[in-house]
Amino acid sequence: MPAALPPTGDDTHADGEHNGGSPGVEDQARAARALREAFARLAPQGSDAWNFLAAFTHLGDRYGPYHPGASALSDALDAESRSGARRQGRLDRLRAGRDRQARTAEGDRTELEEAMGHVVEAFRFLSARVAALEARIAAQDRPVEGAAWLVPARELGDWVEPVAAHVLARTPGGEVVHADCGEGALLRTCAAGGATAHGVEPRGALALRALERGCSVTIAEASEYLSGRDADSLGGIVLSGVVDRLPLHALLPLLAQSRRTLAHDAPLVVVSEPGTAAGAREPVALDLVDGRPLHAATWELLLDRAGFVEVAPLPAGGRQDGRFVLVAATPS
Amino acid sequence: MSGIHHFVPVLHRGDAVGRHTLRLRDATRARGIRSDIYVDTVEAETAGETIPVLDYPGAAESGDVVVYQFATASAMAPWLAGRSETLVVNYHNITPPDLMAPWDNHLALGQLRAQGDLRLLAPRTTLAVADSAYNEAHLAGSGFAATAVIPPSAALDAAATAAARSARGPAARPAEDGARWLAVGRVSPNKALESTVAALAVARAHGDPGATLQIIGKPATESYVASLQRYVAELGLAGAVTFAGHASDASVAAAYGSADVLVVTSEHEGFCVPVVEAMSAGLPVVAFDQGAVPEVLGGAGVLVADKDPYALATSIRDLLADAPRRAALGEAARRRLAELDLDTAADRFVSLLVRLAPAAAAST
Numbered sequence: 001m002p003a004a005l006p007p008t009g010d011d012t013h014a015d016g017e018h019n020g021g022s023p024g025v026e027d028q029a030r031a032a033r034a035l036r037e038a039f040a041r042l043a044p045q046g047s048d049a050w051n052f053l054a055a056f057t058h059l060g061d062r063y064g065p066y067h068p069g070a071s072a073l074s075d076a077l078d079a080e081s082r083s084g085a086r087r088q089g090r091l092d093r094l095r096a097g098r099d100r101q102a103r104t105a106e107g108d109r110t111e112l113e114e115a116m117g118h119v120v121e122a123f124r125f126l127s128a129r130v131a132a133l134e135a136r137i138a139a140q141d142r143p144v145e146g147a148a149w150l151v152p153a154r155e156l157g158d159w160v161e162p163v164a165a166h167v168l169a170r171t172p173g174g175e176v177v178h179a180d181c182g183e184g185a186l187l188r189t190c191a192a193g194g195a196t197a198h199g200v201e202p203r204g205a206l207a208l209r210a211l212e213r214g215c216s217v218t219i220a221e222a223s224e225y226l227s228g229r230d231a232d233s234l235g236g237i238v239l240s241g242v243v244d245r246l247p248l249h250a251l252l253p254l255l256a257q258s259r260r261t262l263a264h265d266a267p268l269v270v271v272s273e274p275g276t277a278a279g280a281r282e283p284v285a286l287d288l289v290d291g292r293p294l295h296a297a298t299w300e301l302l303l304d305r306a307g308f309v310e311v312a313p314l315p316a317g318g319r320q321d322g323r324f325v326l327v328a329a330t331p332s
Numbered sequence: 333m334s335g336i337h338h339f340v341p342v343l344h345r346g347d348a349v350g351r352h353t354l355r356l357r358d359a360t361r362a363r364g365i366r367s368d369i370y371v372d373t374v375e376a377e378t379a380g381e382t383i384p385v386l387d388y389p390g391a392a393e394s395g396d397v398v399v400y401q402f403a404t405a406s407a408m409a410p411w412l413a414g415r416s417e418t419l420v421v422n423y424h425n426i427t428p429p430d431l432m433a434p435w436d437n438h439l440a441l442g443q444l445r446a447q448g449d450l451r452l453l454a455p456r457t458t459l460a461v462a463d464s465a466y467n468e469a470h471l472a473g474s475g476f477a478a479t480a481v482i483p484p485s486a487a488l489d490a491a492a493t494a495a496a497r498s499a500r501g502p503a504a505r506p507a508e509d510g511a512r513w514l515a516v517g518r519v520s521p522n523k524a525l526e527s528t529v530a531a532l533a534v535a536r537a538h539g540d541p542g543a544t545l546q547i548i549g550k551p552a553t554e555s556y557v558a559s560l561q562r563y564v565a566e567l568g569l570a571g572a573v574t575f576a577g578h579a580s581d582a583s584v585a586a587a588y589g590s591a592d593v594l595v596v597t598s599e600h601e602g603f604c605v606p607v608v609e610a611m612s613a614g615l616p617v618v619a620f621d622q623g624a625v626p627e628v629l630g631g632a633g634v635l636v637a638d639k640d641p642y643a644l645a646t647s648i649r650d651l652l653a654d655a656p657r658r659a660a661l662g663e664a665a666r667r668r669l670a671e672l673d674l675d676t677a678a679d680r681f682v683s684l685l686v687r688l689a690p691a692a693a694a695s696t
Contacts, residue, residue, distance in 0.1 A: 005538035005646055022538065028642045035533070035641055038566065039526040042559035043434035071341075071372040073385050074407040204567035208537055219566060 023212035031211035038204060038219035156185045156240065159325055162316035163269050164189040166327055167236045170267040171195060174235030179222035180242050184210030187217075195235065200225045223250065226257035234261045240271035244293045251294075255306040262330045268308055270299055270328075275321030296324045303328045334395030335366030336685050341406035342373040343382050346578065347550075348486035348605045349403050349424055352678075354381065355485040356399070356422075359678035363686070372408055385411070392417065397689040402450065405442045409449035413456045418688050421453055421460040421476070422681075424484065425467050425602025425624075427522045435521045436553040450474045458688055461681060463603040466624035470602075483628075485678035486605045492585035493612035499589035500614045510542020511535070511652050514591035514615070516584060516606035517598075519560065519575070520552030526563055527597035527620070531644035533567040540649060543572065545595070548587055550578040588613035593648055597639070601625050607633070608674060611665035616658050618648050630671065632664035 005022045023031065164186055167176055174196070178186050181199025183206060190197035199217040201207040207219045218225050222242050237258050243251065258268055274293030294302075296313065303311045308328035317325025338357050344350040353369055360367035368391075371382040383391075385408060396417045400408065403424040412419055426447055432440035454460075454475035462468035463484045471479050487493070515528055525547060535543045551557040557575070564573045579587070588594070594610040596619035607628050610617050617633030619625045626635055636647050651657060673680075 005534070005642060005649070023642075028640070031534075032530070032640045032642060035530040035567075036526075039530070039559070039563050040434075042562060044555045044559070071407060073372045073411055076386060077407050077411060202566060204533065204563075205537065206568075208533060208567075212537075 024214075027212050027214055030216065031208055034207065034211050034217055034219055035204075038207075041220060041224065154182075156182055157273070157323070159240075159271055159317045159323070160186045160189055162314060163238060163271065163325060164193060165316075166314055167238065167267055167269060168193040168195055170265070170327075170329065171235040172263050172265045174233060174263050174266070176236040176238070177222075177225070177234055178238045178240070179225070180240060181210060181215070181217060182206055182241070184213055184215035184217065186238060186240075187215045188213070191215075223254050223257055226254070226261050229261045231260050232263045234266060235263060236267045236269075237262060238269045238271065240273075243270055243272050243299075244274060247292070248294075251302070252306075255302060255308075259307045259330065264330055265332050266330050268303070268328045268330070269314070270303070270326045271317065271323070272296070272299065272326075273321065273323040275323065293322075296326065299324075299326050307331070333366055334393040334397075334689065335368070336360050336397045336399065336682070336689055337367060337388070338369045338399045338401065339385065339408055339412060340369065340371055340401040341404060341408055342375055343369060343371050343378040344375060345378055346581070348484060349401055350378070352422075352484045352486040353401050355678040356681060357381075359485075359682045360685070362679075363682060365682075365686070365689075372406055395689065397685055399685065400453070402446075402453070405445035405449055409453055413452050419453070419457050420685060420688065421457045421471075423450075423460055423462045423467050423471055423602075425463070425470065425600075426450065427520070427600055431522045431599055432520075432553075435556045435559070439553055447474075459684065461684065464624040464627050466627055467602045480684060482681050482684070483608075483672050483674055483677050484603055484605065485674060485681070486603075487609045487612065487674055488581050488585055490612065490675065492581055493588065493609055496585045496589035496613035496615070499586075510544055511540055511648065512590065512592045513543065513545040513595050513648070514587055514593065514610075515545065515547045515549075515595055515597075516587070516609070517549045517604070518552045519547060519549045519557050521556050522598060522600040523549075524597045524599045524620075525560055527639065527641065527644065528595045529560065529564055529567065529569065529573060531595070531597075531641040531648070532572065533569060534641045535645040535649065536569070536572065538645065544574070545569075545572065546574045546576055546587060546591065548576045548579045548584055584609070585613070588615050591615055592652055593618055595644070595648065596620065596625055597644065598622060598625065601628075604628055608669065608672065611669055614662055614665070616651055616661055617665075618644065618651060620644070628672075630664075630668040632661055632668040634661070 167190060176190050176195045176197045177200060178190075178197065179200040180203070181187055181201045184199055187197040187199045187210065197216070199207070199210055199215055200220055200222050201210065201217055202219065202221050204219050207217045210217045222239065226237075239254070239258070242254070246254065262268060272293055300311050303326065307330070309331050311326060311328040314325040314327045317323070338353050338360075340349060340353050343353060345354070357367050357369050369382045370385045370388050371378075372385050374382055374384055392415075397420060398412060398415070398417045399420045399422055400412050401422050401424065402409070403426070427443050429440040429443040429447070432443055450471075451474055454477075457476055458478065460471045460476040460479045462471055462479060462481050465481055468479050468481050513528065513532060515523070515525055517523055519525060528545060532543055532545050561575065564570060576583070576587075588610055592615075594606060594615050594617045596604060596607060596617065598604065598620065599622060601623035604619075604623070604625050607617055607619070607625060611629075611632055617629060619629065619633060619635060620639050621635040621637045622639075629635065634647050634651055636644050651661075
């Protein structure tokens with residue numbers, strides 16, 4: 001049995017807690033699971049199940065030769081199999097045995113193959129078009145991939161306590177989600193208050209520290225996470241960090257997702273720190289993170305347009321370096 | 333004059349199956365037996381070594397033995413199954429389609445079809461030779477009646493790994509500025525390199541902030557590589573992980589010589605040639621207990637039963653901190669390599685073939 005890993009290099013956390021040792025078994029298991037899920041979500045086919053493309057490609061291959069045009073031998077096999085005058089040989093018998101269920105009669109085979117070839121080509125064309133459109137939509141509605149990791153981590157600040165108090169007072173129950181959760185200070189405060197709290201954090205190294213400190217965290221963008229949650233299922237959402245680094249065209253769908261997933265009467269909190277955000281950015285981050293911190297009045301308008309009610313500043317959230325905290329709720 | 337001929341869909345000089353096929357051909361010819369390599373797709377780099385498969389019927393002789401290098405789906409399988417020569421299948425395994433499907437459906441489809449090819453060939457095959465006992469079990473499950481196990485003759489030249497061993501020295505010490513992890517092989521979903529990357533993140537967070545990973549190998553599918561690169565960035569490892577792509581034999585050997593540990597986190601391996609290359613180069617191996625890797629290692633490396641990044645990072649750290657253990661594993665590796673006897677593997681394979689081709693052997 002190998003010895004336990006040493007604690008993380010920085011033993012004083014951003015939220016002031018002290019790391020007393022290496023992560024416990026449960027925290028390690030949770031972190032390992034989160035790391036696996038963070039990679040699995042990147043699979044372009046989406047799941048282990050064969051998708052539509054595979055289904056019709058397989059159909060085509062059952063009726064067709066080995067990759068038509070891929071090799072001289074493949075084409076030679078195809079030509080042989082299409083030759084009506086040719087006497088059936090050993091190869092044909094072997095192939096017939098394999099494809100028997102797919103064939104109605106040997107005489108119909110060529111015609112069927114040709115028809116299926118056209119169908120498959122049509123599906124391939126449509127699939128390519130859909131893929132192109134999906135890629136375009138993804139580029140429009142989602143943040144630039146890679147940008148989030150360039151934003152340096154920073155302490156969540158003294159707004160954690162008042163925001164947690166607001167969320168705990170207003171939540172109708174259900175999971176409270178925090179994006180970007182950093183090392184999990186708000187999550188732990190909410191959990192201490194009795195809520196089930198879950199963090200979303202695209203910066204994996206930061207998420208790993210939160211996970212190892214007992215937090216439940218998904219390594220992803222907030223929009224990715226919320227898109228997988230059921231409607232009316234969440235007891236509260238806190239958006240910090242993410243609101244200052246995403247461009248407007250990504251913020252609007254994020255608000256729509258928040259509205260969809262929050263339960264009736266559940267609170268939404270927006271924490272914007274424009275001064276800190278701009279000051280903390282490195283030049284390379286400025287190149288890619290095209291979000292521009294919005295004014296409080298703009299946020300009020302966006303929240304209203306997204307269908308939230310009771311939009312108001314949270315006075316206890318403070319106004320340091322231009323920071324403001326807006327709270328809102330979903331309608332009853 | 334009959335002969336023993338080798339069939340492979342495409343011959344690449346720099347990959348394991350290509351190197352193995354060339355050595356088999358050479359070992360066959362060394363016995364004075366007529367032997368050529370037939371391919372479905374002629375590659376420019378090996379065009380001088382190969383003959384288009386459709387030329388074979390004109391050159392075929394009664395009593396020929398044909399050896400099919402099986403690692404993927406190919407029109408060669410039904411074509412060879414339909415011919416009358418004595419057929420030998422050299423099986424290098426098929427990656428389960430489920431491992432490929434989330435990343436590339438067409439690749440997965442190819443693997444599915446390869447499984448069909450294997451079943452098709454089974455009743456036609458006189459002898460099936462597997463790289464490992466692990467692969468032999470697959471052959472038995474696919475209906476092959478006569479099987480044997482001979483390891484592939486696919487590792488880097490002994491001179492190259494000897495040079496790497498010499499560069500490492502007798503008791504190489506990990507770099508003080510961080511352990512240098514190495515992964516070698518196709519960058520493919522079945523290699524599960526994300527597990528290595530995740531473990532690196534854990535290692536850097538816990539005591540080895542300077543640890544790095546070099547990944548050498550040709551991408552099997554771009555989607556997997558792109559996701560892997562994004563994952564690396566997400567975990568804050570962009571400066572710690574190097575994707576070297578396909579590398580020359582000399583570069584691979586140099587990497588064995590300069591790394592501290594070969595990390596293998598594959599979900600599926602039919603043999604894993606880099607494991608024997610690392611053992612030859614004196615490089616310790618830490619691997620998940622999966623596929624044929626435990627069999628190939630034969631106790632000469634560290635197996636991690638729990639496929640968990642913390643367990644892997646801990647095992648690597650412990651090994652690199654324990655010089656006597658590394659030395660003991662080095663000795664075990666020498667013994668295991670002697671058992672595998674890779675230098676004579678091609679010749680042993682040909683000995684099996686000669687028994688099936690008395691006419692070819694008699695004509696020498």
